[in-house]
Amino acid sequence: MSEEILTTQDLHLYYGEKEALKGINLNFDAKGITALIGPSGCGKSTYLRTLNRMNDLIPNVTITGTIKFKGENLYAPNADTVEIRKEIGMVFQQPNPFPFSIYDNVIYGLRIAGEKDKEKLDAVVEKSLRQAAVWDEVKDHLHESALALSGGQQQRVCIARVLAVSPEIILLDEPTSALDPVSSSQIEATLLNLRHDYTIIIVTHNLQQASRIADRTAFFMNGELVEVDQTKNIFMNPAKKQTEDYISGRFG
Amino acid sequence: MRRLFDDELAELDADFTEMGMLVSEVIQQAADSFTNRDAVAAQRIIDQDHQINEREIALEKKTFEMIALYQPVTTDLREIVTILKAVSELERAGDHARNIAHATIKFGSKQKIPVLEQLLGQMGQLTTQMVKDVLTAYVNKDEEEARELAAVDRKLDQMNHQVRADSYEQMRLDPAFETGASIYLNVAQDLSRIGDYVTNVCEWIVYLKSGQIIELNSASQDGEG
Numbered sequence: 001m002s003e004e005i006l007t008t009q010d011l012h013l014y015y016g017e018k019e020a021l022k023g024i025n026l027n028f029d030a031k032g033i034t035a036l037i038g039p040s041g042c043g044k045s046t047y048l049r050t051l052n053r054m055n056d057l058i059p060n061v062t063i064t065g066t067i068k069f070k071g072e073n074l075y076a077p078n079a080d081t082v083e084i085r086k087e088i089g090m091v092f093q094q095p096n097p098f099p100f101s102i103y104d105n106v107i108y109g110l111r112i113a114g115e116k117d118k119e120k121l122d123a124v125v126e127k128s129l130r131q132a133a134v135w136d137e138v139k140d141h142l143h144e145s146a147l148a149l150s151g152g153q154q155q156r157v158c159i160a161r162v163l164a165v166s167p168e169i170i171l172l173d174e175p176t177s178a179l180d181p182v183s184s185s186q187i188e189a190t191l192l193n194l195r196h197d198y199t200i201i202i203v204t205h206n207l208q209q210a211s212r213i214a215d216r217t218a219f220f221m222n223g224e225l226v227e228v229d230q231t232k233n234i235f236m237n238p239a240k241k242q243t244e245d246y247i248s249g250r251f252g
Numbered sequence: 253m254r255r256l257f258d259d260e261l262a263e264l265d266a267d268f269t270e271m272g273m274l275v276s277e278v279i280q281q282a283a284d285s286f287t288n289r290d291a292v293a294a295q296r297i298i299d300q301d302h303q304i305n306e307r308e309i310a311l312e313k314k315t316f317e318m319i320a321l322y323q324p325v326t327t328d329l330r331e332i333v334t335i336l337k338a339v340s341e342l343e344r345a346g347d348h349a350r351n352i353a354h355a356t357i358k359f360g361s362k363q364k365i366p367v368l369e370q371l372l373g374q375m376g377q378l379t380t381q382m383v384k385d386v387l388t389a390y391v392n393k394d395e396e397e398a399r400e401l402a403a404v405d406r407k408l409d410q411m412n413h414q415v416r417a418d419s420y421e422q423m424r425l426d427p428a429f430e431t432g433a434s435i436y437l438n439v440a441q442d443l444s445r446i447g448d449y450v451t452n453v454c455e456w457i458v459y460l461k462s463g464q465i466i467e468l469n470s471a472s473q474d475g476e477g
Contacts (some may be wrong), residue, residue, distance in 0.1 A: 235325045
């Protein structure tokens with residue numbers, strides 16, 4: 001058994017009266033990729049956003065249950081959301097580079113944190129862009145606008161921006177759904193390289209993407225976690241009929 | 253939700269069953285042709301063997317297309333893999349039926365050996381019934397029946413050993429029987445091999461239902477090749 005880095009126990013989330021998550025129990029070992037799949041509205045993205053408190057920004061949301069990161073309660077009154085989001089970074093569906101240079105995008109988090117050492121920042125930029133597998137493509141244009149890059153390159157720069165603050169966990173919310181197949185496969189290759197060093201949790205509607213890259217797959221439906229298992233088992237021989245019906249395209 | 257895939261799978265399934273019936277008939281005809289030394293029927297089997305091969309290729313092509321176009325998973329994938337694997341087994345079983353037809357022609361009017369005639373007649377009946385039963389098990393997705401059929405294969409293997417022993421004994425008693433006895437040997441071996449291929453189909457039926465790749469009768473396949 002490897003160490004559990006993130007645990008969720010009996011997690012409920014309500015948007016006003018509506019119960020969007022109905023008691024999720026799901027734990028994550030350090031390192032590796034877990035894919036969250038399920039039909040639209042099943043709660044998988046809502047669940048993902050609870051993992052670094054992105055739902056805090058939404059009014060009228062109530063959360064009960066426990067989420068612990070390395071044993072510490074994420075929702076403890078004294079928990080620091082800035083620190084949490086540094087440890088648990090997020091990449092979104094639409095590439096969202098800031099309207100400044102590639103270089104400044106990558107060091108954004110560090111600059112906010114007050115880092116000024118040019119040499120250190122240069123090193124972080126190169127390391128992060130290399131890890132995100134986009135360095136060779138952008139190294140000669142670091143001071144040009146990130147908005148001039150292709151969608152796939154922008155998304156990898158956004159991954160580099162998350163990596164620059166040395167997170168332990170990377171959350172990705174459908175990171176390739178706005179990208180063409182070639183860019184998507186570059187992102188997938190990037191994630192496959194990163195999984196040895198980071199705990200990656202990815203929401204995807206692309207079932208083949210889950211089967212290609214995820215070590216583990218969790219199937220959500222109607223706000224519940226139906227089944228979680230090794231990806232191979234989910235796609236070859238799932239335990240639950242609902243899972244089988246969903247991934248065989250019988251609904252959803 | 254009914255999917256386009258379901259329609260195509262139903263069609264594939266029907267085509268596979270039809271090929272199975274064709275192979276089953278050919279095996280029955282081959283066994284009968286040998287029993288009756290019916291050279292005309294034997295020649296017809298040889299001439300029509302290409303039909304089985306063509307069906308095998310058509311079914312393989314269709315399964316490849318369905319895998320590429322629909323990227324099936326779980327039960328869907330297992331159904332397709334089962335058919336893909338089982339058509340090869342059926343085609344090979346058909347090849348052995350063709351061998352028996354050749355043996356029938358080769359035997360011609362040589363003197364029959366009653367004890368071997370009887371044994372081979374029984375083996376032929378067992379084999380043809382086994383092929384019919386495996387098709388029923390496939391159509392009904394009947395894992396239990398598939399597992400039970402493996403016992404018939406063991407019986408066929410025993411009878412094959414008996415034919416071997418008796419044939420050698422006949423050759424020893426009268427060297428003039430040598431050619432005829434060697435044909436008995438080959439036909440028994442062909443029937444036994446058909447039993448092995450049917451057993452492989454049984455294993456794929458078990459896989460289809462359970463997702464487990466198992467070996468029925470692993471010992472029976474030793475030695476006899």
